[in-house]
Amino acid sequence: MLILSGMKDPAVAGTVAPPLRTALATLGPDDDVPVIIKLTGTVNLETINDREKSVRRSKIVTSLRESAAVSQKQLATFLRNNRTKKIRQLWIINGLAVTVPASLVDEIAQFPGVAAVMPDGVTHAPVTSYGAAAEPEWNIAAIHARNIWNLGYTGQGVVVANMDSGVNLDHPDLQGRWRGGTNSWFDPNGEHAVPADVDGHGTQTMGIMVGGDAGGSFIGVAPGARWIAVKIFNDAGDASDSVIHEGFQWLLDPDGDPATNDAPDVVNISWGFKDPTHGCITEFQPDVQALKAAQIALSFSAGNDGPNPATSLSPANYAESFAVGAVDAAHTIAGFSSRGPSACGGIYPNVVAPGVNVLSSGLNTGIPGAEYAVVSGTSFAAPHVAGAMALLLSAVPSLDVSMLEAALMNSATDLGSGGPDNAYGNGLIELSGAYRFLKKDRVAVYRNGLWYADRSGNVQWDGEVIDSLYRFGFADALPVSGDWTGDGVGKLGLYHNGAWTLDTTGSGTLNAGNTTCSFGVGLKGAAPVTGDWKGTGTTKIGVYADGTWYLDLNGNGAWDGTPTDGRYSFGVGLAGAIPATGDWTGTGSTKIGVYADGTWYLDLNGNGAWDGTPTDGRYSFGAGLAGAIPVTGDWTGTGSTKIGVYTDGTWYLDLNGNGAWDATPTDGAHTFGSGLSGAVPVVGRW
The missing domain is CATH 2.115.10.10 (Tachylectin 2)
Structure with a gap:
């Protein structure tokens, strides 16, 4: 079976995407190839605007599911009858992930209602950069998180999630904060039945979001919040596009029942396409739009391809995304932090947060000196914003996501050149000001x-x-x-x-x-x-x-x-x-x-x-x-x-x-x- 990775080109309706076409030229007719089939029917999510989040989310999930079921019915039957394997419904994008014989691709592309046949590409997990020990809680102080804690808001009543390499459930700063149950962990690769992480990246991002002070100082911005997670990267460090779509889909409806409101309030996404051209790759834009329509706040790492300009990454550079760059303890932009302008248009990133030598949870629980890690990267700036979102939502539970983002941008401490720029965005998030803005x-x-x-x-x-x-x-x-x-x-x-x-x-x-x-x-x-x-x-x-x-x-x-x-x-x-x-x-x-x-x-x-x-x-x-x-x-x-x-x-x-x-x-x-x-x-x- 051929596994495709790398660049993704846009596909014309009813056609085979160019990267897939190139790959097919090297395959025999009976060789298997994993693809994503996208259909033409879409749901206008803008018409679902109920103020109550649970009602809105239920309607969105139901509409997406029903639309996909109707438009995919004949194609699914055709696929089952034609030597295909591993058919998975991606109702969030009205698509199907399937492994097919190479000879069948063109026939699928011409099937009624098919918009495009895409390669099921692969994204690799980010590599953590470890640093030297830093002043405890410098990052917590830099964004004034304690000022919100002192008002009585620590993230209580809020559920956060990450899409990452998993989470180390045994860590003392994370174990008691897991929501638990059958709707709080999803491993689409089928490797772990309970929360686990063999890489460490996901554990580190989660620690910055919700970690406590078991090690003597606080590592998390919203220690009162609970967490759930989807492990998109397998133990080898790879995530297929279809698995990522499944992850987004699960976040919309973790228990598979649209009538229950068990979706997270905030999701952290600390990964992106490794695109040397730094283009606008829209593969996951429908997923992001669906979660935003459901009033789920999203925080994206801006990428570590700086310091050159125009080094934005997808999906962080989508218009709907909220991209976070990294600064050090002196509030200076990190050399590695990706710069704008966004390839999808606009200032990039939206804001910056601490991302150099930040203390967080580690993998090796119980091993002296290994319970915690000092990490650097925009991967670790983004969860500061996700945690900040959780704090503000605990203060104003019915807050609209657009207002949440506006509060963080309008109250940010301006750095660099005056006004928003393509290094610092709107500036360093400042939670006291964001709280006042909302109030x-x-x-x-x-x-x-x-x-x-x-x-x-x-x-x-x-x-x-x-x-x-x-x-x-x-x-x-x-x-x-x-x-x-x-x-x-x-x-x-x-x-x-x-x-x-x-x-x-x-x-x-x-x-x-x-x-x-x-x-x-x-x-x-x-x-x-x-x-x-x-x-x-x-x-x-x-x-x-x-x-x-x-x-x-x-x-x-x-x-x-x-x-x-x-x-x-x-x-x-x-x-x-x-x-x-x-x-x-x-x-x-x-x-x-x-x-x-x-x-x-x-x-x-x-x-x-x-x-x-x-x-x-x-x-x-x-x-x-x-x-x-x-x-x-x-x-x-x-x-x-x-x-x-x-x-x-x-x-x-x-x-x-x-x-x-x-x-x-x-x-x-x-x-x-x-x-x-x-x-x-x-x-x-x-």
Whole structure:
């Protein structure tokens, strides 16, 4: 049987790929050749956009499986009847892996529905570079992981995975963190029934992700996370393309049941094609797209082919991938770290992380001095990012992968030349900043049923691909926002004459799944207000009318009277006062306030009454801006709400929280909504 490796050329639909054609010329008609047959049917994964990850993943797996079953049925029958061997379904790419007689390849290529016949090539495991002992935990300190641990987030509730040479289950820093069961280990080569690693590379990457401190110092970024693994490289250090596809496929659905959500939240991929031309080899792009669509975060090693430019590697250089370069303890780019631009387009890598002389878990458990290894390479920078993703997901479990990546890039410490570059990317990941980025509120404007929401956090409209345009509204409705379900993500809502429509499913559309209630009926001119009145983590509703607040303290959507719900007078006598809410002091519960003619009156102590300064707060922010609308939000992600005003498409935000306008860059002036006459400002954690 011929085993093909090396370069992979794109194939034209219904044809034999050029490398396979070349190989066939050297074979006899009865010689066996391993191939991957790709069919034409595809699933539009973009149409599966359920907010709930388990629902989305189930639909994606089911759709891919069903599409493959239908389109492959006749071909599979043909193959079984024509002396083929080892037929394996690759439903993740709508393909079949099979060993066929060389004489059958052209006939397969012409079979109805076949797009291409590709060689089942081989990728070799990366070679670990070992280094000298380094300062313990220098890498943990470099990305400020302990700052997130100190907030109570160590990766708990998050499952990470690697596709590698396996994992040494006996290592004391890894054994207790394995998820266990029949859905937590996959060896498509059939060599090991339980987690094992004869090479060490996979054990080293996993240690950096989740390892503990059994050796006296922490080696892992997210020691509270659990791990699963797929051993794509056999004990000889080789992985066929079909096995890698099977690995991606298993990660989407480890137990083979789409109804159970047992997929990992984060996957580390520390390998790539050994391509001397450093091209864009798209063999695994559909797999990456499928996992990303399922809201599985991916971290890729950028490659060790530096320092020359344009040395990116696939699959790390795909547009959907998140590539990680390596820096040393001085935060200088490693000479071996691959550079951009990406052969698939764009800046490369996305970020950098520690990857020179990093302490991690080793293979030789129980042998003094061999339990740990000091390693170098982008292979070991990538799991720092995977671990960082796990930490952030433990803090915000419902986090969208695109926001997770944006948080890491936008908060990274800029290194090298100013701004993103093709050595450091966006810079060295910095977890404190990433956490603040995720916790800060973002702006939006609402007009005629359309929401223009700033998801990227740069306070400018970047179009629907980066930001979001929601169609959620009807005539005369007022927009409201809140975390109605307590999952850490802001959602949309509407208020109209005492009736509320809340997007509790997070779909961003008006549908039967929305929650409706009445709160404020009969209160003429009542304005809707929202807040976490009790500090429970879930946003509740209320109304403000003529200086009186009616707050739904128990969150049932109905007015139950005091003391079950809250009735407060704060703003009485201030003609034209507009209600404002926020956690002014960062205690975790929302408090009330009013804005009138450029002056803010804020209930700092939370008793619902105006007690005068300094017990409560009185600030001038917006004075002289006719028609300004008050806005409030945690603009910097520090945990306390600050004030601002919106007028004619311009936002003036009190970034430093002193209650006064100090001009940019101390405070923020942003144009978001300019040109949308009559747009209403909204703030939320989109």
